[in-house]
Amino acid sequence: xxxxxxxxxxxxxxxxxNRIPFARTGGAYAHSSNQDMLTAALDGLVARFxxxxxxxxxxxxxxxxxxxxxxxxxxxxxxxxxxxxxxxAYDLQQACATxxxxxxxxxxxxxxxxxDSAIAGGVDSASDAPIAVSExxxxxLLDLNRxxxxxxxVKILARIRPKDLSPDAPSTGEPRTGLSMGEHQALTTAQWxxxxxAQDELALASHKNxxxxxxxxxxxxxLTPFRGLSRDSNLRADSSMExxxxxxxxxxxxxxxxxxxxxxNSTPLTxxxxxxxxxxxxxxxxxxxxxxxxxxxxxxxxxxxxxxKDGLLMAPxxxxxRMLARNGLTLADFDYFEIHEAFxxxxxxxxxxxxDEEFGRTRLGLDGAFGxxxxxxxxxxxxxLAAGHPFAATGGRIMATLAKMLHERGRVDGRPARGxxxxxxxxxxxxxxxxxxx
Amino acid sequence: xxxxNKSPHGKTSHSTTAxxxxxADKYTxxxxxxxxxxxAKRLGLPQPAILRRYNPQAPLVEGPILVLGQGSGADAxxxxxxxxxxxxxxxxxxxxxxxxxxxxxxDVQNPGELSEPMLAVAGSLxxxxxxxxxVSISRLAAPDDAPETAAARNAVDGxxxxxxKELRAGATANGVVLENxxxxxxxxxxxALRFFLSxxxxxxxxxxxxxxxxxxxxxPNWEKxxxxxxxxxxxxxxxxxxxIARTLARDGATxxxxxIPAAGDHLAEVAxxxxxxxxxxxxxxxxxxxxxxxxxxxxxxxxxxxxxxxGITRDKLLANMDAARWDSVVAVNLEAQLRxxxxxLANTCFADNGRIxxxxxxxxxxxxxxxxxxxxxxxxxxxxxxxxxxxxxxSGGTVNAVAPGFIETAMTAKIPFATREVARRxxxxxxxxxxxxxxxxxxxxxxxxxxGVTANILRVCGQNLVGQ
Numbered sequence: 001x002x003x004x005x006x007x008x009x010x011x012x013x014x015x016x017x018n019r020i021p022f023a024r025t026g027g028a029y030a031h032s033s034n035q036d037m038l039t040a041a042l043d044g045l046v047a048r049f050x051x052x053x054x055x056x057x058x059x060x061x062x063x064x065x066x067x068x069x070x071x072x073x074x075x076x077x078x079x080x081x082x083x084x085x086x087x088x089a090y091d092l093q094q095a096c097a098t099x100x101x102x103x104x105x106x107x108x109x110x111x112x113x114x115x116d117s118a119i120a121g122g123v124d125s126a127s128d129a130p131i132a133v134s135e136x137x138x139x140x141l142l143d144l145n146r147x148x149x150x151x152x153x154v155k156i157l158a159r160i161r162p163k164d165l166s167p168d169a170p171s172t173g174e175p176r177t178g179l180s181m182g183e184h185q186a187l188t189t190a191q192w193x194x195x196x197x198a199q200d201e202l203a204l205a206s207h208k209n210x211x212x213x214x215x216x217x218x219x220x221x222x223l224t225p226f227r228g229l230s231r232d233s234n235l236r237a238d239s240s241m242e243x244x245x246x247x248x249x250x251x252x253x254x255x256x257x258x259x260x261x262x263x264x265n266s267t268p269l270t271x272x273x274x275x276x277x278x279x280x281x282x283x284x285x286x287x288x289x290x291x292x293x294x295x296x297x298x299x300x301x302x303x304x305x306x307x308x309k310d311g312l313l314m315a316p317x318x319x320x321x322r323m324l325a326r327n328g329l330t331l332a333d334f335d336y337f338e339i340h341e342a343f344x345x346x347x348x349x350x351x352x353x354x355x356d357e358e359f360g361r362t363r364l365g366l367d368g369a370f371g372x373x374x375x376x377x378x379x380x381x382x383x384x385l386a387a388g389h390p391f392a393a394t395g396g397r398i399m400a401t402l403a404k405m406l407h408e409r410g411r412v413d414g415r416p417a418r419g420x421x422x423x424x425x426x427x428x429x430x431x432x433x434x435x436x437x438x
Numbered sequence: 439x440x441x442x443n444k445s446p447h448g449k450t451s452h453s454t455t456a457x458x459x460x461x462a463d464k465y466t467x468x469x470x471x472x473x474x475x476x477x478a479k480r481l482g483l484p485q486p487a488i489l490r491r492y493n494p495q496a497p498l499v500e501g502p503i504l505v506l507g508q509g510s511g512a513d514a515x516x517x518x519x520x521x522x523x524x525x526x527x528x529x530x531x532x533x534x535x536x537x538x539x540x541x542x543x544x545d546v547q548n549p550g551e552l553s554e555p556m557l558a559v560a561g562s563l564x565x566x567x568x569x570x571x572x573v574s575i576s577r578l579a580a581p582d583d584a585p586e587t588a589a590a591r592n593a594v595d596g597x598x599x600x601x602x603k604e605l606r607a608g609a610t611a612n613g614v615v616l617e618n619x620x621x622x623x624x625x626x627x628x629x630a631l632r633f634f635l636s637x638x639x640x641x642x643x644x645x646x647x648x649x650x651x652x653x654x655x656x657x658p659n660w661e662k663x664x665x666x667x668x669x670x671x672x673x674x675x676x677x678x679x680x681x682i683a684r685t686l687a688r689d690g691a692t693x694x695x696x697x698i699p700a701a702g703d704h705l706a707e708v709a710x711x712x713x714x715x716x717x718x719x720x721x722x723x724x725x726x727x728x729x730x731x732x733x734x735x736x737x738x739x740x741x742x743x744x745x746x747x748x749g750i751t752r753d754k755l756l757a758n759m760d761a762a763r764w765d766s767v768v769a770v771n772l773e774a775q776l777r778x779x780x781x782x783l784a785n786t787c788f789a790d791n792g793r794i795x796x797x798x799x800x801x802x803x804x805x806x807x808x809x810x811x812x813x814x815x816x817x818x819x820x821x822x823x824x825x826x827x828x829x830x831x832x833s834g835g836t837v838n839a840v841a842p843g844f845i846e847t848a849m850t851a852k853i854p855f856a857t858r859e860v861a862r863r864x865x866x867x868x869x870x871x872x873x874x875x876x877x878x879x880x881x882x883x884x885x886x887x888x889x890g891v892t893a894n895i896l897r898v899c900g901q902n903l904v905g906q
Contacts, residue, residue: 040703047695047716048708050737072578084711217699220718224702 012107013291013438015284017400018045019274021228022388023231028229029271034063034070036208037226037273038077038123044224045119045275049289052082057115057118059089060106061275063123063393067130073119083085097300097340097423097431098122099274099395104298104433106278116283120399122392136164174426176306181313181426182343186252186261188311189345192352196260199344200244203265203356203385206341210382211237218381219261224398234268234388251343265344270388274396276403285396291438293403293419298433299323305428310363313346315430316422317353319363323432324420333370334417335412336405338398341384381405395423395431406437461670463862466869469633470650486868487608488525490569492637492878494688501567501636502527506558507575509545509624515575515631517545518623522632538571538635548586549593556597557688569608574598575622578648595646602644602901603866607639610867610901612639616649617831626653626890632660633882641875642865644901653890662690663885668738670694670730672721673748675701677847678797680708682745682875685881689710690749691743694734696721698748719797721748721774727781731788741788743884745798746775749815750814751849756810764811771815776822779837792835795883796823797876798895800843804904816841820895827893836892838883843899846870867900 020041023029028036038061040111046052062073070076094101099122106118115420133141140159147153173180189199213219215232223230249259250266254407277289284291303320310317316339324330331354339347353359354370361363364370379402409417417437424430465485468474469522481860490500502525505516512528519526519540527534529794541559546552559572566572579591594613602611612634614627621627625651633639633647659665671687672677674695693714697705702718709716717733719726749771752763774795782788802810802816819839826837844861845849850870853861862870876898882888883896 043710044702044706047709047714050709050713050715052710052713079587217720217723220699224706224716225697225700226703230700230702290736385656420878 014403015277017276021229022272025269030078037394041273042081055084060102061121062093095425097425098392100431107295119276124390126269132168182251184312187295192349194348199265202344206385210386213381267389269311272390274393292407313424340423442888465588484868489640499537507542511544512542514623543576567860572611574613597817599644610643629887641871651890665690667742669743675704678873679747681877727778767811794837796839798839843902865900
């Protein structure tokens with residue numbers, strides 16, 4: 001490892017990324033495991049940058065829906081990849097912000113000089129989700145394992161009742177409220193009075209933007225096909241406001257006529273994996289690898305959605321103003337905004353909160369509204385509504401995509417082009433980050 | 439620089455291309471031993487041999503090399519073979535098994551002079567080992583030659599092609615043709631001779647390579663002839679393209695593997711296996727040439743070898759042809775190469791000693807029913823190669839093509855059994871070739887020693903009965 005030539009903090013840069021196309025659950029990747037998908041995403045990255053046999057400083061990735069056997073998922077994926085077997089790895093998990101946290105954590109290690117290169121990633125399969133036995137059956141089976149005599153065993157087995165046999169499938173329900181993420185967002189969407197039309201418009205823009213990006217070969221060096229899929233299977237290039245308007249509400253049905261959230265303006269369950277190659281500037285230069293962007297800053301936030309009045313997915317609305325203040329920046333200083341489209345309502349509620357005087361004064365402690373963004377800068381190459389959202393893989397998708405966009409943009413008004421990322425997560429959390437073009 | 443060549447930690451290796459004997463097709467395996475061999479002999483069935491393919495650790499040829507010819511050219515060639523540590527004989531010794539016969543005929547001036555050396559060859563044919571080689575070295579019959587001389591020189595063509603059809607047990611006959619003023623032992627001619635003698639030419643039979651200039655006098659590295667070179671291979675995700683990428687890497691090149699984005703997963707596997715890089719790119723993109731140059735220059739600072747392998751088929755009888763089938767085949771197989779070559783030639787970094795090798799096809803030479811579009815593209819490549827060669831020559835570059843015949847790939851495996859069985863036996867070696875046979879010929883054209891070998895169209899077809 002090289003020691004930074006000057007004491008203090010050095011820069012961490014994004015060299016590139018690779019993901020596999022995202023597939024709707026039960027589709028192309030129905031029989032692929034998290035390890036299969038993460039390994040494929042890693043191997044595509046290794047091939048793109050000629051890293052076969054190389055030792056990378058550290059690989060960090062994770063999955064939200066995880067089998068207990070996958071306790072060392074990332075390390076196992078590394079061992080199955082073309083990377084040197086001496087590449088260390090760790091698993092992490094911060095719900096839908098897993099990929100974001102992986103990038104930020106590894107960037108910090110690079111900035112501190114602890115490692116020179118890193119791969120951040122994330123993977124999720126809602127198709128190959130773990131299914132657990134019921135709590136009752138689990139207790140019985142554990143007792144059975146401890147029993148010594150046949151008599152004891154028979155007695156324990158006799159405790160099994162039909163209800164114990166129904167399996168426990170994972171859900172996206174919040175443990176503390178019992179509400180699904182969609183139901184939570186439906187409340188927030190109604191609270192911020194986001195119209196059905198506005199949500200459908202955002203969804204349509206996501207599909208159109210993503211389709212256009214594919215059409216101009218934007219993803220040629222960001223994506224490697226997998227299992228016969230070379231585009232995100234959720235993408236509907238021919239979607240229209242009319243088609244979206246026909247869909248029945250899927251969440252917030254208790255709101256009656258005010259229910260606005262449909263399958264069209266909410267992300268579907270998705271399978272997929274993504275990776276991002278990070279490094280110090282020296283490491284990249286020594287290998288003549290391209291540098292797309294610098295990881296400037298990142299922050300995690302959380303809201304008290306259980307007792308407080310903030311919606312489950314509103315943490316970024318607070319984290320971004322804090323992070324920008326720390327960097328002396330305002331929304332006007334950014335050229336691209338990547339706000340993860342968990343639901344169209346999430347993006348629009350966040351923007352509405354920032355434009356709200358009351359929210360700015362009372363919740364953010366500002367003199368007035370935090371500000372508004374130029375919508376032409378928002379999710380310009382599509383986002384999760386079109387691409388889909390394999391929970392832990394979304395952060396890596398956005399990081400690599402934005403890094404490439406910034407690099408293509410180059411400089412704006414004499415400064416490097418700048419991008420802002422916001423990813424909400426279960427548990428009332430969110431992780432946000434700033435990237436700058438190289 | 440090539441960071442990916444340094445690590446000792448790669449878990450994959452490309453020993454598959456360098457190592458043990460590969461399996462031949464089932465019929466060939468059956469008639470190569472025991473009951474099958476006896477049966478085939480009695481019934482007069484074809485008895486294809488299991489071919490000797492290149493292995494860097496194996497000897498150049500299996501047995502002594504008999505060098506025939508009375509002139510100074512023969513002495514010089516014998517000396518080169520001695521320098522290669524070969525067991526060289528200048529006279530036939532009865533009952534001594536031979537690995538190869540090299541007939542040096544560069545001094546032949548009229549047809550009568552062919553008699554003596556050819557009868558000497560004849561006398562030793564029965565002493566040839568399995569998978570032996572007969573290689574002629576002669577001069578190109580040029581329009582300004584005296585008629586007797588031109589006749590004598592061109593006669594060699596008929597001799598070699600006939601002998602190739604007579605040889606059995608995997609033995610082949612091929613020839614090196616010297617253009618005027620080129621010495622028999624020039625580096626280019628000797629590189630071609632070495633190719634023909636070695637297992638690299640296993641599926642090349644009845645063919646000629648011509649040396650247009652002396653070639654490079656730099657000390658040859660026969661173990662890793664492409665060491666330090668950066669090569670681009672299009673269509674590298676599978677089949678022949680993947681074999682080309684692996685073979686160039688085995689010979690020391692760092693390979694940029696190119697294929698369409700939809701083939702990216704297979705492409706990544708190939709790139710990682712050979713410690714190269716994968717570049718997902720549609721070669722019909724007008725910017726493809728520049729994208730490739732940009733990738734190679736920014737990652738490696740140079741580009742030495744470009745292999746145009748990517749190609750498609752959209753077969754239809756001409757009477758049933760439509761614009762989509764015709765245009766797509768010509769666009770991918772020919773127009774993309776023309777455009778990329780333009781970009782390469784315009785780039786000074788490539789033009790210095792650059793090598794371009796295209797994959798043509800026997801369909802482009804002999805034609806093939808239902809393939810008018812494909813044959814147009816593959817014959818077009820031959821025209822392109824001939825007229826591009828003079829453009830590259832001033833900067834030391836070469837451009838050549840290989841024309842594969844029946845090669846055992848996933849594509850030919852889809853041909854119905856009976857048709858496939860007939861197609862693969864219709865050549866002097868009575869079997870289909872392997873993707874790596876095509877790759878070996880391409881790797882030869884890329885060698886620094888082959889610097890004087892340009893504008894050649896080398897068939898890799900086991901001397902298919904159709905065409906030249």
